[in-house]
Amino acid sequence: MSNKKLHDLTTQVRRDILRMVHKVNSGHPGGSLGCAEFLVVLYTNIMNRKEGFDMNGFDEDLFFLSNGHISPVFYSVLAHSGYFPVEELNTFRLLDSRLQGHPTTHEGLPGIRIASGSLGQGLSVALGAAEAKKLNNDNSLIYTLHGDGELQEGQNWEAIMYASAKNIDNLIATIDLNGKQIDGATDDVLPMGSIKGKFEAFDWTVIEVENGNDIDSIIEGMASAKAAAGKGKPVCVLLKTMMGNGVDFMMHTHAWHGKAPNDAQLESALNQNPETLGDY
Amino acid sequence: MKTYTYTEKKDTRSGFGAGLAELGRTNPNVVALCADLIGSLKMNQFIDENPERFFQIGIAEANMMGIAAGLTIGGKIPFTGTFANFSTGRVYDQIRQSIAYSNKNVKICASHAGLTLGEDGATHQILEDIGLMKMLPGMVVINTCDYNQTKAATIAIADYDGPVYLRFGRPTVPVFMPEDQVFEIGKAIQLQEGSDVTIVATGHLVWEALEAAKVLHEKGISAEVINIHTIKPLDDKAILDSVAKTGCIVTAEEHNFLGGLGESVARVLALNNPTPQEFVATNDTFGESGTPAQLMDKYGLNSTAIIDKALKVIARK
Numbered sequence: 001m002s003n004k005k006l007h008d009l010t011t012q013v014r015r016d017i018l019r020m021v022h023k024v025n026s027g028h029p030g031g032s033l034g035c036a037e038f039l040v041v042l043y044t045n046i047m048n049r050k051e052g053f054d055m056n057g058f059d060e061d062l063f064f065l066s067n068g069h070i071s072p073v074f075y076s077v078l079a080h081s082g083y084f085p086v087e088e089l090n091t092f093r094l095l096d097s098r099l100q101g102h103p104t105t106h107e108g109l110p111g112i113r114i115a116s117g118s119l120g121q122g123l124s125v126a127l128g129a130a131e132a133k134k135l136n137n138d139n140s141l142i143y144t145l146h147g148d149g150e151l152q153e154g155q156n157w158e159a160i161m162y163a164s165a166k167n168i169d170n171l172i173a174t175i176d177l178n179g180k181q182i183d184g185a186t187d188d189v190l191p192m193g194s195i196k197g198k199f200e201a202f203d204w205t206v207i208e209v210e211n212g213n214d215i216d217s218i219i220e221g222m223a224s225a226k227a228a229a230g231k232g233k234p235v236c237v238l239l240k241t242m243m244g245n246g247v248d249f250m251m252h253t254h255a256w257h258g259k260a261p262n263d264a265q266l267e268s269a270l271n272q273n274p275e276t277l278g279d280y
Numbered sequence: 281m282k283t284y285t286y287t288e289k290k291d292t293r294s295g296f297g298a299g300l301a302e303l304g305r306t307n308p309n310v311v312a313l314c315a316d317l318i319g320s321l322k323m324n325q326f327i328d329e330n331p332e333r334f335f336q337i338g339i340a341e342a343n344m345m346g347i348a349a350g351l352t353i354g355g356k357i358p359f360t361g362t363f364a365n366f367s368t369g370r371v372y373d374q375i376r377q378s379i380a381y382s383n384k385n386v387k388i389c390a391s392h393a394g395l396t397l398g399e400d401g402a403t404h405q406i407l408e409d410i411g412l413m414k415m416l417p418g419m420v421v422i423n424t425c426d427y428n429q430t431k432a433a434t435i436a437i438a439d440y441d442g443p444v445y446l447r448f449g450r451p452t453v454p455v456f457m458p459e460d461q462v463f464e465i466g467k468a469i470q471l472q473e474g475s476d477v478t479i480v481a482t483g484h485l486v487w488e489a490l491e492a493a494k495v496l497h498e499k500g501i502s503a504e505v506i507n508i509h510t511i512k513p514l515d516d517k518a519i520l521d522s523v524a525k526t527g528c529i530v531t532a533e534e535h536n537f538l539g540g541l542g543e544s545v546a547r548v549l550a551l552n553n554p555t556p557q558e559f560v561a562t563n564d565t566f567g568e569s570g571t572p573a574q575l576m577d578k579y580g581l582n583s584t585a586i587i588d589k590a591l592k593v594i595a596r597k
Binding site: 124127138166 | 311340
């Protein structure tokens, strides 16, 4: 997809996120906006995906969202990637919707392969899917996304240890380094020191993307990650992003982690992101 | 009265090991995972014959449950193996979100359940696992009684599409169920027909129930004994048909009375046919160190306890 189209799609995804959380006055816009460019690029330019949806995902790349609270961006990107009608975004968090507050397989929404929301579980699931691909002689890759605050969950470190010990080299795990979590800056809540140093100490290949909200940087970083796969080591992408990216009053603060904009705030936010592909 | 005898004693976990080995030969999608307890779970034969289909996870049960969930995405049928305590309480949220809520085809196979792992004490014993697992929507809960039934159940659950909790134990116990049985999930087995009292037992307590029925018979009391290997889904009909004849019931399990088989049975009775019931189960307590026999005696989980409760419940009719 051309750069212009990627930009247009990202802007539309931002509008979707804002409108989804505004309508139900709940949800997580901050992290969703921060990862809009990444998920757009991943689904349109990086992953080898097959038409339609099949839970087993044989012979195609798979993605697992571990930090399930950024479901608005995930749903929007899945819809624009053809997994379900874009109009269904209108049902986000409503009773009887397939678009639950956090992603789930329970309602049969195409594109979702595991429930996430309770943090720290996605990497283990991805390892299982990666092991299954190896058993099936399927050379496709497994992609994941995790919050940086999420790394405070201990299960991640069990999984990080396993991945290198067992040479899970068909896995590219991306960490959303936005430096923020619900209660404030990660450095204030529970400083984690060098996340890069920790992954390297666990013998992962680490690729850093300094501007994780820049489409070209993401494409370049993920190309490097792909090139590093299949060489005996798991690959980690440290993606430095801005929480609330694209909406001026949502940036440089953790306040919009789990808060929806009011009517006036929505109008301001949408004005900063003019309609590109048409609202649902 | 039917007579049940046995020629040998075996541990139920070896039945699991034998069933898993057979699945290794017959079902190429079956894979096994273990968290550093291969020997205790008797998984060696499967591993020797299918090294590429075995995943040693290390002492990291949370990761094991997640990896098992992920392996189903790709068509595998994962069997996880560790102690019952580490298979349930330690990893409840991983099972809840990644396996049960996600409806993944994972078989959680749990050895050393209940008090009978003995000397290791309460940190390793668990008397709450049936309750924890049966509360999870969609989870099947099975507690087998001897080597043959455990082997048959292990093989049967591979053909069932959905999450299963299979509970078995450490000590050697009489092998009395037929070797060639077909294990049917959710279908109780009547072992002894009777008219005065129903004894519904699961796991290691099934043999104790048969022993109790023998003694009761000598006292002129006719006890019906039901082997209820599946706690969820419960065979409501088998229970209701039996109490319609006997008018009272004793439930017997190696588990806390809170959350166990007994409570499930009580619910069925309360809804359909309120019937006097007595519980052979632990009484809201942790276990402790001791030999299996000492523990089962101290905590009232043997044929003597079943006889006492049977006499008590008959008097309440």
